[in-house]
Amino acid sequence: MTSGSYSHQSKSAVRDRRMGWAIALHGGAGDIPLSLPAERRAPREAALRHCLELGVAALKANRPPLDVVELVVRELENSPCFNAGKGSVLTTNGTVEMEACIMDGNTKKCGAVSGLSTVVNAISLARLVMERTPHIYLAFDGAEAFAREQGVETAHSSHFITPENVERLKNAKEAKRVQIDYTQPIKGAIPSSIGDSQIGTVGCVAVDGHGILASATSTGGLVNKMVGRIGDTPIIGAGTYANSYCAVSATGKGESIIQATVARDVAALMEYKGLSLKEAAAYVIERTPKGNVGLVAVSANGEVTMPFNTTGMFRACATEDGYSEIGIWPSGINGDLEYPNK
Amino acid sequence: MVGWAIAVHGGAGVDPGLPVERQEEARRVLERCLRVGAAGLRAGLPAVDVVEMVVRELETDPVFNSGRGSALTRKGTVEMEASIMDGHGRRCGAVSGLTTVKNPVSLARLVMDRSPHSYLAFDGAEEFAREQGVEVVDNSYFITEENMSMLKRAKEANSIMYDYRVPAPGVDSASDGLEGAKVENGPLMNGLRISVYAPETVGCVVVDSNGWCAAATSTGGLMNKMSGRIGDSPLIGSGTYACGDCAVSCTGEGEAIIRSTLARDVAALVEYKGLSLQEAVDYAIKERLDEGMAGLIAVSRNGEVAYGFNTIGMFRGCATEDGFMEVSIW
Numbered sequence: 001m002t003s004g005s006y007s008h009q010s011k012s013a014v015r016d017r018r019m020g021w022a023i024a025l026h027g028g029a030g031d032i033p034l035s036l037p038a039e040r041r042a043p044r045e046a047a048l049r050h051c052l053e054l055g056v057a058a059l060k061a062n063r064p065p066l067d068v069v070e071l072v073v074r075e076l077e078n079s080p081c082f083n084a085g086k087g088s089v090l091t092t093n094g095t096v097e098m099e100a101c102i103m104d105g106n107t108k109k110c111g112a113v114s115g116l117s118t119v120v121n122a123i124s125l126a127r128l129v130m131e132r133t134p135h136i137y138l139a140f141d142g143a144e145a146f147a148r149e150q151g152v153e154t155a156h157s158s159h160f161i162t163p164e165n166v167e168r169l170k171n172a173k174e175a176k177r178v179q180i181d182y183t184q185p186i187k188g189a190i191p192s193s194i195g196d197s198q199i200g201t202v203g204c205v206a207v208d209g210h211g212i213l214a215s216a217t218s219t220g221g222l223v224n225k226m227v228g229r230i231g232d233t234p235i236i237g238a239g240t241y242a243n244s245y246c247a248v249s250a251t252g253k254g255e256s257i258i259q260a261t262v263a264r265d266v267a268a269l270m271e272y273k274g275l276s277l278k279e280a281a282a283y284v285i286e287r288t289p290k291g292n293v294g295l296v297a298v299s300a301n302g303e304v305t306m307p308f309n310t311t312g313m314f315r316a317c318a319t320e321d322g323y324s325e326i327g328i329w330p331s332g333i334n335g336d337l338e339y340p341n342k
Numbered sequence: 343m344v345g346w347a348i349a350v351h352g353g354a355g356v357d358p359g360l361p362v363e364r365q366e367e368a369r370r371v372l373e374r375c376l377r378v379g380a381a382g383l384r385a386g387l388p389a390v391d392v393v394e395m396v397v398r399e400l401e402t403d404p405v406f407n408s409g410r411g412s413a414l415t416r417k418g419t420v421e422m423e424a425s426i427m428d429g430h431g432r433r434c435g436a437v438s439g440l441t442t443v444k445n446p447v448s449l450a451r452l453v454m455d456r457s458p459h460s461y462l463a464f465d466g467a468e469e470f471a472r473e474q475g476v477e478v479v480d481n482s483y484f485i486t487e488e489n490m491s492m493l494k495r496a497k498e499a500n501s502i503m504y505d506y507r508v509p510a511p512g513v514d515s516a517s518d519g520l521e522g523a524k525v526e527n528g529p530l531m532n533g534l535r536i537s538v539y540a541p542e543t544v545g546c547v548v549v550d551s552n553g554w555c556a557a558a559t560s561t562g563g564l565m566n567k568m569s570g571r572i573g574d575s576p577l578i579g580s581g582t583y584a585c586g587d588c589a590v591s592c593t594g595e596g597e598a599i600i601r602s603t604l605a606r607d608v609a610a611l612v613e614y615k616g617l618s619l620q621e622a623v624d625y626a627i628k629e630r631l632d633e634g635m636a637g638l639i640a641v642s643r644n645g646e647v648a649y650g651f652n653t654i655g656m657f658r659g660c661a662t663e664d665g666f667m668e669v670s671i672w
Contacts, residue, residue, distance in 0.1 A: 137600070
């Protein structure tokens, strides 16, 4: 890291001396019922714990935050439990169209992809767009062509499509409405054999001991979405953002996140209004319609916040001073777990 | 009630050697579009209708390189994108990867008004266009001789450029032969010498008599871009933004505008830092672009108009209810 990166360090880093690395990740926000059965809950908690451990190990090994967020999101993409990569929700045509975005808070370089149907790790392709093209954002056929040029791992659609998602699409069509990834079953709607629709976008934010920040988000999007629909995830400033103040990854109803420029606003409130990370994130969440959004964010001086205005958000975080947390519903609701850092 | 105001742009980054008759032609089109917008405002149309109407005019006229006359991808095809945002409610619509839709900004409007989504792209957007019955033409309609020769020059200039901030050897000769160009070695804009580059984006921002703001931006993108490349114009918060306080439309180096979320930043400086519109615009242009080159137009709920650009020139104009109208390039 060059000393040039410190000169732009946020003033809040000096004000609050709690430096140190921090990491937060999410597996999506939405209407996750408290009655979520154990067999649906346990694998997701295990995946969150596993990804958190990977991210923490990488930070302890001094990997740059950009590498950390990419590797954690790759792991989340590879898990079938979450709506990204394997386990992506389906378009109205029964296909997958995946999108992802990564941003380096130190340089504000970023990369984004949309409309991927064969790329196993969309987040890694987003990183290649950032590092190996003069562009920021590639989509659909052009992105798939770039993937082949770069020789990234690709797979047949059967790799990504899970029976649960085929069922979810069927339910959504029968309910005749577009759902965000989590919705309570509608009264009178045909009950699904799965009994839930609880999956969501994935994301990770990280900061190292020097205050360098990075953010990454990945998703299959919205169940039953129109072919070609792009959500908030690949839109810099909406679902993903990082600068010298903070790194943010958002999840929920894409259309709401786009119009509220959620991720950018958290950073803007810190910089222009002098709010703390927690205050800025809470402000943004409160101003977005209830039931629509959650986010994870870390600041340059190692703070973490994970607010949401949905019923729940699959999330996990850890900081260098030993705190860690894995959760689904608001803290204090039965079942939420807190682990002291080993 | 507030005095209405409208501003338009036809792109930032203008060749100082642009022939006078081309400059006059550009001014005439900008004036005509301002008059169209002003008439709509006097008739009481809401801001969102006016920005759509004016950007349609700019898209249709081949003088500015969006719609007909669009930049060509490296395959020699056209991929257009646009976005529109209504500050009243912060509703928005965007489209990318259009190849046959005559007026991309109108399809963006339909995405906002008639789909459950905010952003549609490529095949899905084209399918939506057909469902909605918007006017479509063959992709060749958008391709002009001029743009084909520009693509050729861009390829010659860019052949080994990955990081276009670093000039490739031999680039200096790219401007030879450009008719009317007097500048041999100008600064770079989107990877091309200013004598080769032509701005590709149009936009309009409006505040109506109710104080509601709206913005719209439309583009063919970047000459010689990779197929599938999306720039700033369809990205809410980057190329386009509108809220209760103001409306902004940007143009220039798309990647720089995205990294700086330029349109949202202007509004955030007003909303969160309490700057005036012009202060916010100046700050954003000066502090947020790093080495990027870009420009923007903005209006506020109070009827103010502001421009900012760090490029050589930006085709622009504005009109306000009190009868003031101006068009400028430099």
